[in-house]
Amino acid sequence: MLPIKPTHSQAMAATNRIGWLCCLLLSMTLSIVNGQQAPDLRVTIRFEQTLLIDALHQLNELSDIKLSFNPSNIPSDKIINRSYTQVNIDSILKEILGDSFELKYIGEYIIIQKKQSQKSEKQNYQFKGDVKDATTGQTLTNVTIYEVNTLNSTLSDEKGEFELDFSAKKGITALAISRKDYQDTVIMVSDLHTLESAIVLSPAPIPASPNEKTELGKKLENYKLVRLFTSKENRKNTENVKQLEERYFQFSLLPSIGTNMSMGGQVTHKLSFNLLAGYSYGLNEGFELGGLYNINRKNVSGCQIAGFGNTVGGTTHGIQIGGFLNTSKEKVTGVQIAGFTNFVTADIEGLQIAGFTSIAKGLDGTQISGFTNIAKGPTDGFQLSGFTNITKDAKGGQISGFSNITHGDMDGIQISGAHNYSQNLDGMQLTSLLNTAHEVKGFQMSALVNTSKILHGTQLGFINYADSIGDTGLQIGLINLGRKNSLFEWSVEHADVIPIRITFRSGSNKLYTALSAGMQLEDEKLWTYGVGLGSKIFLKSKFYFNPEIHAHRLMQQENNDFETVNQLNKIHLNFGYQFFKHLSLSGGPAINIYISDYINPESGLIGNDIANKPFYDEVQEENIRIQIWLGYAVALRF
Numbered sequence: 001m002l003p004i005k006p007t008h009s010q011a012m013a014a015t016n017r018i019g020w021l022c023c024l025l026l027s028m029t030l031s032i033v034n035g036q037q038a039p040d041l042r043v044t045i046r047f048e049q050t051l052l053i054d055a056l057h058q059l060n061e062l063s064d065i066k067l068s069f070n071p072s073n074i075p076s077d078k079i080i081n082r083s084y085t086q087v088n089i090d091s092i093l094k095e096i097l098g099d100s101f102e103l104k105y106i107g108e109y110i111i112i113q114k115k116q117s118q119k120s121e122k123q124n125y126q127f128k129g130d131v132k133d134a135t136t137g138q139t140l141t142n143v144t145i146y147e148v149n150t151l152n153s154t155l156s157d158e159k160g161e162f163e164l165d166f167s168a169k170k171g172i173t174a175l176a177i178s179r180k181d182y183q184d185t186v187i188m189v190s191d192l193h194t195l196e197s198a199i200v201l202s203p204a205p206i207p208a209s210p211n212e213k214t215e216l217g218k219k220l221e222n223y224k225l226v227r228l229f230t231s232k233e234n235r236k237n238t239e240n241v242k243q244l245e246e247r248y249f250q251f252s253l254l255p256s257i258g259t260n261m262s263m264g265g266q267v268t269h270k271l272s273f274n275l276l277a278g279y280s281y282g283l284n285e286g287f288e289l290g291g292l293y294n295i296n297r298k299n300v301s302g303c304q305i306a307g308f309g310n311t312v313g314g315t316t317h318g319i320q321i322g323g324f325l326n327t328s329k330e331k332v333t334g335v336q337i338a339g340f341t342n343f344v345t346a347d348i349e350g351l352q353i354a355g356f357t358s359i360a361k362g363l364d365g366t367q368i369s370g371f372t373n374i375a376k377g378p379t380d381g382f383q384l385s386g387f388t389n390i391t392k393d394a395k396g397g398q399i400s401g402f403s404n405i406t407h408g409d410m411d412g413i414q415i416s417g418a419h420n421y422s423q424n425l426d427g428m429q430l431t432s433l434l435n436t437a438h439e440v441k442g443f444q445m446s447a448l449v450n451t452s453k454i455l456h457g458t459q460l461g462f463i464n465y466a467d468s469i470g471d472t473g474l475q476i477g478l479i480n481l482g483r484k485n486s487l488f489e490w491s492v493e494h495a496d497v498i499p500i501r502i503t504f505r506s507g508s509n510k511l512y513t514a515l516s517a518g519m520q521l522e523d524e525k526l527w528t529y530g531v532g533l534g535s536k537i538f539l540k541s542k543f544y545f546n547p548e549i550h551a552h553r554l555m556q557q558e559n560n561d562f563e564t565v566n567q568l569n570k571i572h573l574n575f576g577y578q579f580f581k582h583l584s585l586s587g588g589p590a591i592n593i594y595i596s597d598y599i600n601p602e603s604g605l606i607g608n609d610i611a612n613k614p615f616y617d618e619v620q621e622e623n624i625r626i627q628i629w630l631g632y633a634v635a636l637r638f
Contacts, residue, residue, distance in 0.1 A: 041065065042086045047096075052078040055096055056112075065089060068174075068186055069112035073101075104148050106176055106184055106243045111148065116169045127175055127187075127195045128163040131156045134200040143179040143201070144240040148186075151245065151263035155233055177201065178240040220297055220313035220329065229277040229293050230265075231256045238265040238297065244281060255279030255295070265297050274306075282314065299330075309338070315346075332360070347377065363391065378408070394422075410437075425457070435461070440473075450477070469508045478515060478531065480507035487512045487536065489582075489637050496631035497568060497592060497610050498528055498552075503635070509536040514548060519557075526608060528552045528568065538578075546574035546586050554596075554608060561598070565624065566608070569593040572633055587634035594627040 043062055047055050053074045060067045080096050089110070093103060097112065104111040125147075131140045139160030146153035152166035164175075175187040182201040220226055221235045234255050241263070249271045252258025255278060260267050264279045270286035272278060277293040283300040290306035298314035309325035318334045320326040326336040327343045335351045336342040342352045347362035354369040362377030366384070373383040375391040382397045383389035389398040393408035397415070404414040410422035413430070420429040420436070427442045429435040435444040437452045444450040446461040455466035455473035464475040468484040481488070489505040493516075501518030514532040519525075530552030538544045550570040570593070576586030594614075596607035603609065606625040611617070616628040 041089045043089055043092065044085045044087075045092070046083045047080040050080045051076070052080055052096060055080045059089070059092070066109045067112060068109060068188060070114075070188060073112075073114040104174070104243070106148065106178075106186060109184065109186060111174055111186065111188075113149075113174065122167050122169055123173075124165070124167050125173060125195070126163070126165050127197075128161075129195075129197040129199055130160040131162065131177065131179075131199045131201060132160060133182075134202040140179060140182075140201060142236045142240075143177060143199075144237045145175065145177050146237070146241065146263060148174045148176050148243060151260055151266070153233070153237055153261065153263050155236055176241075176243065178242065180239050184242070220295075220311070223311070225293075225309075226295055226311060229255060229295065230279050231262060233262040234265055234279055237263055241266055244268065246284070250278070250280065251275075252278045268298075270302075300328075316344075379406075425452075435459075440466075455482075464507075471510075473508065474511050475507045475513070476511065476533075477513060480513055482508070491635040491637040493518070493633055493635040495570075495590065495633040496612060498526070501528075505534065505637075509538070511535055514550065516550065516552070518552075520610075525557045526554050526610070527557055528554050530568075532570075534572075536576075542578045544576050544578060544584075544586075546572070546576050546588075548572040548574065554610075556608075564596070564598045566596045566598040567594070568610070569595070570631070570633075574633070574635070576637070582638050584637045585635070586637060587632070590631045590633050592627075592629050592631045595624065597622070597624045 041064055045058065053071060053076065056067060056069065056074065059065055082096065084092055090103065093110070100115055102113050102115050104113065127145065131143045132138060133140055141156055141158050141160060143156040144153055145156070145162050145164050147166045147168055150166055150168055152164065154162050154164045156162040177185040177199050179201055181204055183204050185199060185201060221230065221238060243266060245267045247267050247269055250259045250264065250267065250269050251273045252260065252264065253275045255264055256262045258264065258278065266281055268282040268284050269280055270284055272280060272283060272286065272288040274290035274294060276291050277295065278290055279295045280297070282296050282298040283302050283304065286302040288294050288304045292306060292308040294304050294306045294310045296312045300312045301317040303319045304310040305321045307323045309322040310320045312328040315330040316328040316332040316334060320336045322338045324338060324340045325343065326338045329345045331346045332344050332348040333350055338354045340354060340356045342354045342358040344360040347364065348360040349364040351365050352358035352360065352367045356370055357372045357374070358367045358369045359374045363375040363379040363381055365381045367373035367375065368384045371385060371387045373385045373389045375383065378393040379391040380395045383391065384399045386401045388403040388405065389400045390405045394406045395411045397413045398404035398406065399415045401417045403419040404416045404421070406422035409424045410427050412427045414420040414422065414428070416431045418431060418433045420431050422437045424439045425437040425442045429437070429444045432447045434448060435446045435450045437444065439454040440452040440457045442457045444452065444459045444461065448461060449463045450459040450461040451465045452459070453467045454470065455468065456470040458474045458476065459466065460476045462478050464477040464480045466473060466475065466482045466486070469482050469486050485508060487505060487508050491503045491505070493501040493503055495501060498518040498520050501516055503514050503516035505512045505514045507513050512534055514534055516532065517529045519527040530550050532548055532550035534546060534548035536544050536546050552568045554566045554568055571591040572588060574586045574588035576584050578584040594607065594611060598607055600608065606619060606623060607627070611627040611629050612631065614627040614629040616626065619625045
């Protein structure tokens, strides 16, 4: 067998009973030099009345084309008349060779083999020898020696020695010797049964300006869980060998015990069954079932189911179901379901469901977990967890039993049992304890506290705080606090019904809350407490109009019956003058609306005798008395 344009060749001498070898050692430069893989190389060439064997020689003369074939297998009378312009070499070879040949790619090398029928006779072979560095002469350990069709393989030992026994179809046997950072060597074998050779490997040239994308992050084979299930030979073969294979089916007990043996990391499948665990290059629109663990170095499309977990080193497109975990280093498009955790180093577009936690870089879809969801990048969808949700930016919603955290913009809704946080809120926060945000353009609602640095939206809670309140900002609560553009005011007041009253106002001039308490020391000796809302509208620089509404509970100083209705509502139309920043005087008419079912023990009448010439006085159903009259109020505010 003759090589075509090898970078170097080495005649092999047989030391067994067969005294000659029909094979040559062929070294080839891997794609570390050129970023294009051999099948993707595009060429322009014209054949006119050219014999097939001559056409192959012409292709081999082109730059970056390295062919290896047995000339005796090439038809001697086949004529080629074709013209190609920037067509990839894979398409050209398949067209001129026809269906009788198949191609194997190892780095930049193309091996042309004649197809054999399923019934072709198999022969047993043995290949042994040692491997050295062509430059230094030092022995090389952990070199992968494998048959390219069956993927039978072995590694050189600490002395650089190896021995490989394999069975292959007669006439199509090819051996490859590969090691990381070295040029591969290919041996074409015809009829020899036992081969012995001293192999030398040349170091691969180091490119002056590498343009190949370097692998980011930790290699899959360095993960502790992957190392636990894979053997040293699995990992070394993955490191050394560039050849990739596609097979329809594989079965394995463990990554080193199965139809692919220790070369499973180089093979993509459509059907993959692992009794305990399996290790493959990928899954191509197929199905994989593992008793414990499925490991795929690169991309997976289809469905993976494992009793323990699934690990993918590339992209995932489809469904992953793991009893404990699912992991993927690159983007996931589809569904991950795990008993404990889902982990995606890149983005997920789809659904993650986990008993404990789901983690992804970015989320376009939904995360559901029993404890926590984490999207380190933006979220466009929903996060639902029993404890906490965390993301960078969110468009959609977060619902948790305890806390939601959005480190960037939140354009959606956060609902939690205790705490919500977002950097910038253009949506809604709902919780029982605490909502926090840097800038609020939406709505915060809490049973206890809402806080923000800048408020352009609305806060509704028991206590509201905003460092700065914008023109559109509103605070609605019992206590509203702030620094810039906020209102914080006390007042001493006198009114027709309650002559002595103290009121605390907080919020902003646009809308504030008023808490008040007062007393009446006349015959019935009443005291009162209540809450109200108001607005301070400046008509000129000092004059302002001040509408307010109040609701007050009236209590007798000697008889406090909380079961009765005894409520005085007031509508104030005040006008005021602002002397200084923290000093003003206001006053104006008020409409008093008194609602009561309290029975006065002295008079026997319904309600306290507080109305002054009411213009409406009626007793409604269930003995509820309503009185309405005009009053007044004045206040000194500071």
